[in-house]
Amino acid sequence: MANRKSCFFVGIGGSGMMPLSLILAKRGYRVAGSDRSLDQARLPAKFEALERRGIRLFPQDGSGITSPNQIVIASTAVEETVPDMVAATRMGAERMSRAEMLSRLFNESTMRIGVAGTSGKSTVTGMIGWILHAVGRDPTVMNGAVMKNFVAPDAPFASALVGEGDAFVSEVDESDGSIALYSPDVAVLNNVSLDHKSLEELRRLFGDFAAKAKTAVVNVGDAETAALAAGLNRENLFTFAVEGEADMVAENLSPEPFAIGFDLVTGGECRRVRLAVPGRHNVANALAAIGAAMAAGIPRDIAAEAVQGFAGLKRRFELVGEANGVAIIDDFGHNPDKIAATLDTLHEFPGRLLLMFQPHGYGPLKVMRRELVEMFAKKLKREDQLVLPDPVYQGGTVAREVTSADIVADIAATDADARYIPDRDSAAAHLVATARPGDRIVLMGARDDTLSQLAARMLDDLTS
Known part of the structure; x- marks a missing residue:
């Protein structure tokens, strides 16, 4: 080239x-x-x-x-x-x-760290990038989300970092099968669950990816990922789990509204870690990042110290602001596991949830219909309210076999409070009008950066 x-x-x-x-x-x-x-x-x-x-x-x-x-x-x-x-x-x-060009750059690098999994890829990529940056490794980082640590007046959309060091850190995508193009030195596999492809296809793609690496850093706290780990060469495997059995474990979690602490345990040695991002899922993300950093030659305690300075990503459980006792949170949740993690984190603390989930396409709705319905039916509490507008659509041809109205009908049949409001602005206005002090309004969805603008407008509406 x-x-x-x-x-x-x-x-x-x-x-x-x-x-x-x-x-x-x-x-x-x-x-x-x-x-x-x-x-x-x-x-x-x-x-x-x-x-x-x-x-x-x-x-x-x-x-x-x-x-x-x-x-x-x-x-x-x-x-x-x-x-x-x-x-x-x-x-x-x-x-x-895009994947062909990215994989070429990635594979030409000296230290190749690839981050895979159905959920948490962007956060883990950002955490690894921040650790490497903090210890002076000057990495190149390719992320699908804006990394708050690297945002500056001249870099408001800091989803990439271009360094002079040997490490290239990138999330890799399974949705189009392009994960097969990457040849990592360190492969991170956080979890495996239904999103864009069948579980059978995902098992093959993720398993092949992890098998290529000199070190596979694998979350055996996730059942599907643990099953894949059983087929990998143990000499090349480094395992982690939240409150489980693995090479590296997180114990004694202490959640806070926008942070979480835990004991990091490896080889019988323990140290306390406090993340500046909340939720059990982010503890798993931090273990993945620490494990990858260790595989890249960074001592555990230095990596653990650095990850505490990770400020998070835009649109990942991002507090937009509070007004009249109501908090507005902008979140990227768009598949059952991501949304469930957000709801579990929020339900650790009191307050009703008013949720707007904008599906990221008609195709994903068709693939995930049953799993989405089951997740919302299980995770929504009686006082919570869910609103679905129509899926994001930005042009082109698309089959509309399953719609937001279909999903809402299925969820409502379980006695959960779910409503279909086709127009997104009308759905947002409904939540603002419904909110009362103590509520949390959460906007969730992918492939549409204007959701952040909508969240900001909703905050303004709450104050007017």
């Missing part, structure tokens, strides 16, 4: 595309791109940040594809009928998926 350093990103504002474009730009590539959200004048601050990094932006009309020497990078969600893709074919430009 040394002679072809011009890349064009179709959908450059996406959570996986933007950080990759920033890494390439920092490494000296000429980077340009287009995005449907840019054409729709959505999230202008994100595109202004890209332009400040020297990245040229074009309408998504094919006008940015001007040379056969460009490498045109697109995610699997981009359709062949998009004008940029038509222009790339006409021009004869090389085409790569």
